[in-house]
Amino acid sequence: MSNDIAVRVDGLRKRYGNTCAVDGVELEIGRGEVFALLGPNGAGKTTTVEILEGFRRRDGGGAEVLGEDPGRAGRAWRSRIGIVLQLATAGPELTVREMVRHFAGYYPRPRDPDEVIALVGLDEQAGQRVGALSGGQARRVDVALGIVGRPELLFLDEPTTGFDPQARRQFWELVRALAAEGVTILLTTHYLEEAEALAGRLAVLAGGRVVATGTPAALGGAGRPTRVSWDTADGRRTVRTPTPTQLVADLARQAGGEVPGLTVTRPTLEDTYLELIGDPA
Amino acid sequence: MITSTQARPRAYPATAPLPSLLTTGLSRGRLEVTTFFREREAVVFIFALPAVLLLLLGSIFNSEHVSVPGVTTGQLYAAGMIAGGIMATSFQYLGISVASERDQGMLKRLYGTPLPPAAYFIGKIIQVFVCLIAEVALLMIVGVAFYHLHLPATPGKWWTLVWVCLLGGTACALLGLAASSLARSSRSASPVITLPFLVLEFISGIFVPFNSVPRGLQDVAAVFPLKWMAQGLRSVFLPPQAAALEPAHSFETGRVALVLAVWIAAGLVLCIRTFRWQQRR
Numbered sequence: 001m002s003n004d005i006a007v008r009v010d011g012l013r014k015r016y017g018n019t020c021a022v023d024g025v026e027l028e029i030g031r032g033e034v035f036a037l038l039g040p041n042g043a044g045k046t047t048t049v050e051i052l053e054g055f056r057r058r059d060g061g062g063a064e065v066l067g068e069d070p071g072r073a074g075r076a077w078r079s080r081i082g083i084v085l086q087l088a089t090a091g092p093e094l095t096v097r098e099m100v101r102h103f104a105g106y107y108p109r110p111r112d113p114d115e116v117i118a119l120v121g122l123d124e125q126a127g128q129r130v131g132a133l134s135g136g137q138a139r140r141v142d143v144a145l146g147i148v149g150r151p152e153l154l155f156l157d158e159p160t161t162g163f164d165p166q167a168r169r170q171f172w173e174l175v176r177a178l179a180a181e182g183v184t185i186l187l188t189t190h191y192l193e194e195a196e197a198l199a200g201r202l203a204v205l206a207g208g209r210v211v212a213t214g215t216p217a218a219l220g221g222a223g224r225p226t227r228v229s230w231d232t233a234d235g236r237r238t239v240r241t242p243t244p245t246q247l248v249a250d251l252a253r254q255a256g257g258e259v260p261g262l263t264v265t266r267p268t269l270e271d272t273y274l275e276l277i278g279d280p281a
Numbered sequence: 282m283i284t285s286t287q288a289r290p291r292a293y294p295a296t297a298p299l300p301s302l303l304t305t306g307l308s309r310g311r312l313e314v315t316t317f318f319r320e321r322e323a324v325v326f327i328f329a330l331p332a333v334l335l336l337l338l339g340s341i342f343n344s345e346h347v348s349v350p351g352v353t354t355g356q357l358y359a360a361g362m363i364a365g366g367i368m369a370t371s372f373q374y375l376g377i378s379v380a381s382e383r384d385q386g387m388l389k390r391l392y393g394t395p396l397p398p399a400a401y402f403i404g405k406i407i408q409v410f411v412c413l414i415a416e417v418a419l420l421m422i423v424g425v426a427f428y429h430l431h432l433p434a435t436p437g438k439w440w441t442l443v444w445v446c447l448l449g450g451t452a453c454a455l456l457g458l459a460a461s462s463l464a465r466s467s468r469s470a471s472p473v474i475t476l477p478f479l480v481l482e483f484i485s486g487i488f489v490p491f492n493s494v495p496r497g498l499q500d501v502a503a504v505f506p507l508k509w510m511a512q513g514l515r516s517v518f519l520p521p522q523a524a525a526l527e528p529a530h531s532f533e534t535g536r537v538a539l540v541l542a543v544w545i546a547a548g549l550v551l552c553i554r555t556f557r558w559q560q561r562r
Contacts, residue, residue: 055559075299079395081393083393087386094315094319098312107299107300108299
């Protein structure tokens with residue numbers, strides 16, 4: 001067992017009836033990393049994460065989380081991880097402070113509840129009942145309950161779904177603050193922008209398999225052909241080329257000045273992602 | 282390990298002891314009781330409703346004659362409604378609240394923490410019996426104040442009251458936990474749990490004196506615990522000659538204890554077989 005590896009997944013498989021939800025997933029996440037798992041609905045993200053969280057049994061392959069098998073690990077292991085689920089409502093009748101204090105009591109070395117409330121930016125709402133909070137504030141309570149046990153590894157399952165852009169950016173700051181403390185974070189998300197903003201590395205899942213792993217930058221632009229488009233007498237033309245500068249210079253010479261409607265687009269993470277998951281767009 | 286601990290202060294070994302079952306169980310119990318008395322629905326429809334119904338039914342039917350001298354309809358209703366109150370605070374509340382905790386992801390969230398699963402059930406037991414004792418006390422006060430209900434006259438009768446509450450409350454709580462799995466969502470929980478409860482109240486001598494219930498329905502009621510709880514409580518609160526009103530012309534307290542004990546065993550088996558921490562989707 002290596003101390004530098006937080007999560008190791010090897011040939012992970014899970015079937016539901018005749019469907020193979022997870023079909024040989026391989027992952028390795030180092031301690032202190034912020035790692036994003038991307039993929040369309042049904043790609044196997046949630047199943048993979050739920051196996052790692054100990055909620056589901058795997059049918060095959062190996063899984064090691066903080067040095068233990070999540071299918072067998074006990075309370076001591078659970079006290080070292082934090083889970084922020086996709087869907088969870090904290091007790092609406094209790095106040096934020098009551099709830100965070102209560103959950104702190106489950107752990108051997110909890111953080112100070114008031115410090116956690118401040119960290120998620122709910123100081124002003126600490127005395128309010130959870131049921132009276134806005135959606136974004138309630139989500140922060142979820143995060144507070146996920147981190148109050150001082151986890152070494154934090155699972156965030158689509159944490160910002162339904163957030164407005166401002167709330168999302170505030171949430172990102174919180175994730176960055178946790179990452180800066182050295183917490184390993186495994187994030188699943190629908191938003192490429194989110195993965196790009198937070199993750200040091202990411203993996204794209206499709207059809208129950210990892211189809212690509214790397215840094216957001218590597219999966220995005222670098223080394224991939226750039227798209228150059230311009231207007232001609234016969235309509236718009238688009239060319240994908242590894243040497244866009246050369247092409248634009250040629251075009252400018254031919255046009256003898258401005259090239260009409262010229263655009264030069266580097267492939268974004270989104271382009272790469274759509275290509276990887278086999279989307280015709 | 283020590284050097285890596287210094288380099289990354291968050292990656293310490295989990296040496297602090299986990300909180301004990303007793304501590305976490307009591308903490309859950311406090312949280313559950315607080316939640317109950319803050320929930321408007323619980324306070325109105327679970328806690329206050331039996332007292333309101335007792336006042337209504339008692340006033341409407343108080344002039345009706347009972348064939349046994351020294352026994353009033355109000356006394357019959359008071360004894361029966363205490364049984365109904367026990368079942369409301371155990372079966373009905375637990376069935377609805379656990380179904381909604383499961384549907385809203387609270388159970389899954391708890392399962393993902395180091396909380397010992399037994400602590401969750403200890404919390405429920407504490408909540409059920411605190412609410413149940415308060416409920417029985419409230420109904421006894423209403424009964425004594427308005428319907429000539431006599432407090433148990435002998436230690437033996439007090440003892441019967443205690444064991445009917447204990448066995449009846451336990452049986453109904455286990456059945457409520459099992460029934461919570463029947464609800465597909467938190468919104469359907471209330472009707473799914475309340476409908477059979479209301480039917481039982483009608484045929485078990487709570488809303489209608491048991492000797493007025495048609496014979497066939499009396500036999501159906503005799504399968505379930507509520508009828509026996511009401512019968513046991515009539516033995517506590519009514520004068521001995523009221524036994525003539527029972528189908529067997531006796532309060533059959535031995536059989537009451539036996540039936541409730543059998544339901545506890547059946548309820549425990551049902552719970553173990555059906556209890557789930559996650560909603561099936």
